[in-house]
Every structure is written in C-alpha cells, then in structure tokens.
Amino acid sequence: MSTVVQPPRAPLSRFIVGLWDGMNFIRRLILNLLFFGLLFLFALLVLLAIVGGGSRQAPLLDRTTLVIAPEGELVEQYRTDPFMRALAESGGGGTGEVQLRDVLRALEAAKQDARIERVLLRTDRLTFSGYASMREIADALAELRAAGKQVVAFGEYFGQQQYLLAAQADEVYLDPEGGMMLEGLSGYRQYYREALADKLSVDMHLFKVGEYKSAAEPYILDGASPESKEADLYWMNDIWQRHVADIAKARGLTPEAINAEIDSLPSGIAAAQGDLAQYALDHGYVDGLKTFEEVEQLLADRGVADEDADGGFRQVAMRDFLAHVEPRPADRRAQVAVVVAEGGITGGDQPPGTIGGESTSALLREAREDDHVKAVVLRVDSGGGEVFASEQIRREVDALKAEGKPVVVSMGDVAASGGYWISMNADRIYADASTITGSIGIFALVPTFPRTLEKIGVRTDGVGTTRFAGAFDLSRELQPEAGQAIQAIIDRGYRNFIGKVGDARGRSSEEIDTVARGRVWSGTQALDRGLVDELGGLRTAIAKAADLADLGTDAWRVRYVEKTATPFGRFLTGLVGSRAGGLLVGHSDFARGLLARAVPRAEQDLRLLESVMTPVPGKPVKAVAYCFCEL
Template identity: 65%
Template sequence: MNQPVRRGPIATFFVGLWDVMNFTRKLILNLLFFGLLFLFLIIFVVAVGSGGGVKPLTERTTLVIAPEGRLVEQYTADPATRALAKALGDKSGDEVQLRDLLRALEAARTDKKIERVLLRVDKLEPSGYASLRDVAAALAKFRQSGKQIVAFGENMSQGQYLLAAQANEVYIDPMGALILEGLGRYRQYYRQGLQEKLGVDVHVFKVGEYKSAVEPFVLDAASKEAKEADLYWMSDVWQRFLDDIAKARKVTAAQLAAGIDTMPEGIAAAGGDLAKFALQQKLVDGLKTQEQVEDLLAERGVADEDADSGFREVDLNGYLLQLDSRRPALGQRPQVAVVVAEGEITDGDQPAGRVGGESTSALLREARDDDDVKAVVLRVDSPGGGVFASEQIRREVAALKAAGKPVVVSMGDLAASGGYWISMNADRIYADPSTITGSIGIFGMIPTVPRTLEKIGVRTDGVGTTRFAGAFDITRPLDPAVGRVIQSIIDKGYSDFTGKVADARKRSVEEIDAVARGRVWSGAQAKERGLVDELGGLEAALTDAAKRAKLGEPDKYRVRYIEKEASPFSQFMSGLAGSHIGAAMLKDSDLARSLLARSLPEMEAHLRFVDEAVHDRNGAPVKALAYCFCGY
C-alpha cells in the first residue's frame, strides 16, 4: 500500500501558495470571460432591438450610386473584417461587388419610388473593361426607361468615364480633369539587373512563342511576338471603348480619336484647362462644383434639409438593404447556382477572392449534390495559375455535366491560361467582347543563384547518391540534363492543355494549336476562333443555363451564389460592427484594431504569384504553370 507523501513545512507553504495563485488566476479569467460575454450579449440585444427595420423609401427619391474601391466579382475579405474596417473608417480595402451594382440598377429601373440616379464613379477602381461594360449596359437600360441619370466627377479616368458617359448629363468640377489616352501595356524588364548585376540565372521552359509572362526575367525588352499579340487584342478592346463612348455621347469614334491625337494643341487652346478641354471635346455637358450639382438635384427632385446633400436620397448600400427587405420567401423553387472563380488559381483551400483547387472544387461539388440546383453558371475572372489546381476544377465541371446538370461559363474581365482551362468543358462559354482570354500555354521558370553567392564569397559543394540528387537546389548551377527533364514536363503539360481543349471544343489538336501557343485574344477575337461560343454578360449566361435546365420563366426559379459560409463568430462580429451602437463602440477600440490588423492579409493584394508557386510545389520538384500576366 502506497504511503502518502509527507511534505516539509517549506514545501507545504509553496504548494499552498501555488494553489491560491492558481485559484485566483482561474477566478480572474472566468470573471473576464463572463464579463466580456455579458457585454457582447448586451450590445447584441440592444443593436438588434434598436434596428427598427429598414426605413421605407418615400416618393421621388434619388438613388446615389457612388461606389468606392475595387470593382470585384466577390469580396476578398470576410463579413466581419469588412464591417470592422467600415466601423473604423478604414477605406484601404474597399470593394464593391459587380452583382450589387447590377442588382440595384435593375431594381431601380422599375421602382416607382426612385426618380433618378446620381452617378459618382471617381472613387471606383475598375478591374477591366468587360465588367465596366456590364455596368454601362445596366445604366443604359435604366436611362432607356425614361428615368434620368446625372453623372458628376472631380477627376475621372477613362475607365470610370465609360460609366459616366451613359448619363443624360455629365458634369465635371471646373478644377477637375478628364483625359482619354488609350490602352497601353508596359512592363519592366530585369534581365540585365538580375543576370549581370546580381548574377541570378533565370532558366525558362515554355511552349508557345506568345507565352510572354516570363519575358521580363530573361529579356531587356518585349519580344516581337509579345508586342504583336498585345497590340492586336488591345486595339480591338480600344476601338470598342471608343464606339461605346461615341454611341452614348452622340459623337463619332473618329472624333474621339482625333481629339486624342491632337490633345497637345487642344489643351493649349483651352489654356491648359483640362476641364474646359473635356467640355470642348463634348465629353461633358458642363462644369459644376459638387454643391452646384446638389442644388440642381434639389431643384429637380425634392429638397431635404436633413440630408447632407440637400435633396431626398438613398445611397447604394441603403438601397440594397431596401431590396433585401422586400424579398419574398424563397420557397423550394429550382435554382441556378453561381460559383465565382476570381483570382489566381492555386492549390488547396483558398479564401474568397482566390481560386483554390480544393475550395472551388468543393463549391462545385456542393452544387452537384444539391437536388434543388438544376444548372450552374461558373463566373470566371482569373489569369490562371497552377495546372494541377486548374485540372481539379475542370474535373468538377465535367462531373456536373455527367450528373445531368448544365454548366455555362460566364467570363468576366479575364479568363486566360488556367482561367480558360477551368472553362473549356462547359456546355456553353460566354464572354464580353472586351474580355481577355486565351493564353493557352504552359511555362516553368527556375532561378539559380551560384554566381550571386560567389559575389559575396559563398559557394555550394557536397555529394549525392545519384547525379540528380540536389539537382533542383537553386544555389547550384542547373544541369542541362535536368533542363531537358523540365522541358519534357512542360511539353507534356502543353499537350494535355491543347488536347483537352480540342476534345472539349470538338476541334482537332492542330486547329487549337494554331490559336494557342500562349497567345491572348479579346472575347470577340476568341469567338471568331472558336474558343468562345457567345458574346454576352452574366445575365445572358444565367438565362442560357436556365433554358438548358428547362426551368421556364425567371419567376419560376431563383439564382443563388454558392460561397463559403462565414463562421458564427464572423457573423456575430459583422452584425455587431454593422449596428450603430457597435460601430460607435468599435471605432476607437484597440481590440477592434488588433482584430482588423490580423485580418488585413486577406484584404491586401495577392502575393506575387510566381514567388508563391516556387515555394509551394507540394513535394514536386517541378510545378507547371498556366498563368497569364495580361492586363493593362
């Protein structure tokens, strides 16, 4: 039988002291925990109780559409992060969803309470011309309903102006600026800096003379093929831009082009006044300050002394809340599901705003397993990425079709390289004429730095059990035999890519190769070459998908976005920060700022894609990429 351990008086004292301290620690932590929990519950109950519902609109309201931040297909931060940022007044990561703009304009078109739209787009950051043309079309449709659009800006880029031009009247501040300059694509080239200055040798493996993503690392200037391809698709997009502006402003594209060609003389004639020059070019209808525009709207609409603007208004977010409050019960209607694939395509489970081989596949699989989902629209806005992750997603598209559910792809601003890979097996591919697509090609790139290390007196040496042991160590020179292995892998990847496209598009491999080889096309050019089926936006794709599933008229089915669900904590924090009391409490809260700081990586620009790919190969010595550094 074990005898109890006898402690001396000193040991007994310290053990007793520890027990007291431990009890006190637990007591304080429990009090803090339950105190914070009680505080949050009080705030939550008060916030919910003080919400009072959405205040109904009154007659003759002006809808103020003044989006701030990047125009995106899908938010890149979770609801809690966005709500916290808003409560703290942090606008650095502001985003506006394309679907929200389109939804608001479509509803306002027939809303008897909405009299007109005030459009301010000088804080919108366009991502490309395809999404802008979607919004422009919605604005034009609103205007055709007989309701007025007044646009105002202090300084507008040409992308922002594409939207403003759709207004009945366009005003710019007398001290503002608006210049149309054209499309350009200029990049920095690092060969001399990397190879001659730093001693970094960059080894490139690719298929396709037009696959120019790697050129900045191995050349001092753009290749002839890169310039030829870029100018070809950019000229098509630019001419369409001029035609869209000309149609909206009732001038000719030739007049707009002449104004750009003679810009130095025109601005000099206007005394260097950019606002006056825009007026002379008939880009705007008048020069007014913000206050003058607000006075004009108060005069035409209903004056409201309680509103900062002086007229009866509702902003975009307020109007979206109105629309949400009016939604009828959904019931068990059949669904057309929308899955968004926006951003770089990488392996694994990725957050919103990026495309993960596993996470995006899981969303498509959810659509396949849901009996209420009868058809799927895959909305693609991606420059591509890893080949394996792209193939994972393509397989899920094929599985949806095999399950009897139609899949229609709607290409946004960009659906190139891996973005095309995940699209090619759809029943139908839609693209805007200004979408950037194609870039069917594969590349690999390995930098080696032995010469760089030698500059500081460092060398690499050792032994291996085979000639290829350590062959992919970038501190050693690349063995030519290893280079042949990598090129074989890249060749095989290109063969897989073109073969799968040929099979999906019912064409020969030779026909696909002729329009592939890494070359980028506009949406209109891609349709001419059989890579795209129809020209149109998201709405056209949704209608097509519903028709293929035989769902009938739009009121017989509903559209549902399948996205990652926010965690319960995220939902709670979003509701807290979104309430008036919660926002006021969090505004000066160090806790809120620390929470926001921890979430900022999700809101910032994505890490350099190639750097990430180099460091994440999932154990494979070589990782093939289907990526397009395209844009303007």
C-alpha cells in the same frame, strides 16, 4: 532539524530585485486593465445591440433618388470577411471593395421600382478592374435610362475607364477644378534580366511552349520580345477602339473625332489654357462644370427636398436600397448556382479572391450535391496559375455535366491561360467583347543561385547515389540533361492543354494549336476563333443556364455558392452592423487603426510566382498556365 539562514541581500541587490518586482506588477496591472477593458467593451456592445434591437430600416418613399457611389475596387466577390467589412463601414469608411453583382442588382431593381425617380451616379472613386466588368455596368445603366429613369453623373476626376460609366448618364457634370482625358491603352512592365543575371548572378531557366507565351519574359529578357509586342498590340487595339466607340455612342460623338482629339491632346489642353475641366466641356465629354453642392441643389430642385438628408434631397444609398429589394425569407425554388473563380489559381484551400484547386472544387461539388441547384454558372476572372489546380477544377465541371446539371461559363475581365483551362469544358462559354482570354500555353521558371552564393564565398559540393540525384537543387547549376527533362514535362503539358481544348471545342489539337501557342485574344477575337460561344455578360450567362435546365421564366432564383462565415463571425458582423454597435465602433480611433492594419493588400502576382517556385515532392518543377495580361 536544522534551519538554513539566508544572508541578507546587499543594498544594491535589494534595489534591483525590488525594481524588477515593481515592473512585473505594473506589467500585470496594465495587461489586466487592457483585458477587462476589452471585455467591458464587448459586453457593452452586446447589451446595446440587444436593447437597441439593431438598426431599423427606414421606409423607401416615392420620388427617391438612388445614389450609386461605389468606393473601392470592383470585384466579383469580397476578399475580406463580413466582420471586417462591417467594422470598416461602422468606422466611417468604405469596405474598399464593391461587388459587381451588387451594382448590377441595384440597377436592375431600380429599373423596375416606381419609387426610384432617378439615379445619382459617382464613379470617380471606383477603382478600375477591367473593361469587361465596366461594360456590363454600362449596359445596365443604358437599360435603366431606356426604362425612363434619369441618370445624373458627377465626378471630381474621371479616369478613362470610370468615364465610360459616367458617359451613360443623361447629364454628366464635372467639378470646375477637376478633369478627365482619354489617352489610350498601354502595357508596360519592368524587365529584370540584368538585375537578376548580371547584378545578382541569378540564373533564370525558362521552359515553355509557344512563342507568344510571354508571362515569364521579364525574368529572362531586358525588354518585350517582338512576338509579345505583336500579340499585345493586336488585342489592346481591339479593346481600345471598342471603348472609344462605346463612349462615342453614349455621348453622341464619333470615334474618329475622339481619336483625332487624342492625337492632338497637348495642343487641345494648351488651347484650354491647361484647364482639364474646360477641355472636357469644350469637347463634349461633360454637360457642365458644377461643384458637388451645386449638383445636390439641382437634385433637390428636381426631386423632393429633405433638410434632414445628406445633400438636402430625398435619397437612398445603394446598400440600403438592396436591403429593401432583396427577399429575406429562405427561398427553396429551383436554383441557378453561381460559383465565382476570381484571382490566381493555386493549390489547396484558398480564401475568397484566390482560386484554390481544392476550395473552388469544393464549391462546385456543393452545387452538384444540392438537389435544389439545377444549373451552374462559373464566373471566371483569372489570369491562371498552377496547371494541376486548374485541372482539379475542370474535373468538377465535368462531374457537374455528368450529373445532368448544365454548366455555363461567364468570363469576366480576364479568363486566360489557367482561367481558360477551368472554362473550356462548360456547355456554353460567354465572354464580353472586351474580355481578355486565350493565352493557351504553359511554362516553368527555374532559378538557380550558384553564382550568387559564390559572391559571398559559399559553394555547394557533395555526393549523390545516381547521376541525377540533386540535379534540381537550386544552389547548383542546372544540368542540360535536367533541362531536357523539364522541357519534356512542359511539352507534354502543352499537348495535354490543347488536346483537352480540342475535345471540349470539338476540334483537333492541330486546329487549336494555330490559335494557341500562348497568344492572348480579346473576347471578340476569341469568338471569331471558336474559343468562346457567344458574347454576353453575367446576366446573359445566368439566363442561358436556366434555359439549358428548362427552368422557365419565373420558377427559379440565383444563389451564389460561397464560403460561409462561422456562427460567431455572423454574430460579430450583425453586432457591429447594428446601430448601437456602429455608433460605438464608429467613434473608436483604436478600431479604425486596428482595421487599417488588419486588411493588408498583397500583390497577387508576386504571391503566385512565389507559390509556383515552391518545390513539390515528386515534381522537379511546377507547370504554370498564367497570363500577366490584365490592364
């Protein structure tokens, strides 16, 4: 047995090895400290939640003011998971999203609750989503006032959409340094033909049916086509004049006076010496100029002063109020199920806020297989998307009807193109007068890049076993014959679309073609053309579904069929939502920073465009039924 003796390391080598070992030790130490620190934090949260027993609900007293001050985007359903929303609220901020159903439910409950004396309404921090949803809240506010409940509105700045809600109040107050003005609707967007074709040498090939199908025009033109301008101005004028009429009715003004003031807007603002708040007061849009502190004092004087409450008056926030009025025990009465279809329509399993051909179909299937569900309301707020995914959902609507369960569609702000496709087979279709719908048509957009590649010295060459092998390779020029094949696919898809609409609406394909061809309509215009059955909002549609199922008046309840959180996710949500967990997380800069990075906002239209341009095996191109018609 022999022993090999290693020669001693040189001084420089020993220094480098020692330095490396020291750095490794420090790295492991930091990671271990971080791991055990997070573990300790989690254990502390669990302990505090157990000891604290969660947050205890404060009693709801008489003569309480309900504060409805939504902050964020008005949505049909949350797009973020419950844990992240609870974490955001515990961190001192809003969730960034407000569910339409929650606002409507709070107003409906306040109308009947004797403990609610009045409502303080703040809409200036609510992000506009569309005119249909705003009008539904406006109707609920008007009903609340009709029931004898006072509504006081305050804002620092009102957009013309937010102002529709504020105008429903008995009194509207504006901060003296704030402002509001009505200016009208517009629909402007960027056009990329020169940038794509001339600058980047990208050839965009558009295949469509219908001269009004303008969703892909920005990629092939330098400006809107005459047909696009004609159609857009037609439905925009209808929605805008209704918006003006709604405001005029609420404020005791006339539409003619409001339109005249808009036409003379510069001189009117100049007459108010540039003071937008004074301009709003002079023209009767608000009742007074007050700071928020002055409005709070007014409410304390009229209601019940409470030094311990925010603002000094007895109040309850909308979220806390809903916790009082919502039934807690499981209710197994007959149900009207509501399935929300919001966002772009794409294939597969998609998260809330996006419609998935498989995931939305699964929710409808769940409602079909649940014996407690007697009718279904499909709430649609979508500009459309992939044709195949839309067809998957339409088939599930048909399956529900075949099962004997009535299906009623409630169109939200937008139910156009693919959004109309998934709606058309319902037993009854409701739209708000200002819903954007129609756009019955499809298109395909195929970019090719050979000229782009040549600019950097790259060329495509090779062989194929048939004439059309590789014909749809985006790095090659698109052959005219291949273009003919794609156009034939789109033509067939359009015939299929109008044929299905005709079958669903009891009309011929030729009749549907006259109101289709990609043209967009307002809800009122769609009603006149037989594309929807009645005007009404979500509450009206739910009541109709119950009526079609013969459920009577009180023997049923509403249940939203949605994806449920995992048990661990529900545990974390309850943990962070507890008083103890909220106190700890609420003072954590780390948690707030983590949240800000964890809830990114993606541009849905760009994501949809990327999706439909992704090739599918067996399909040279995806047929798309989409409408870029949201305001």
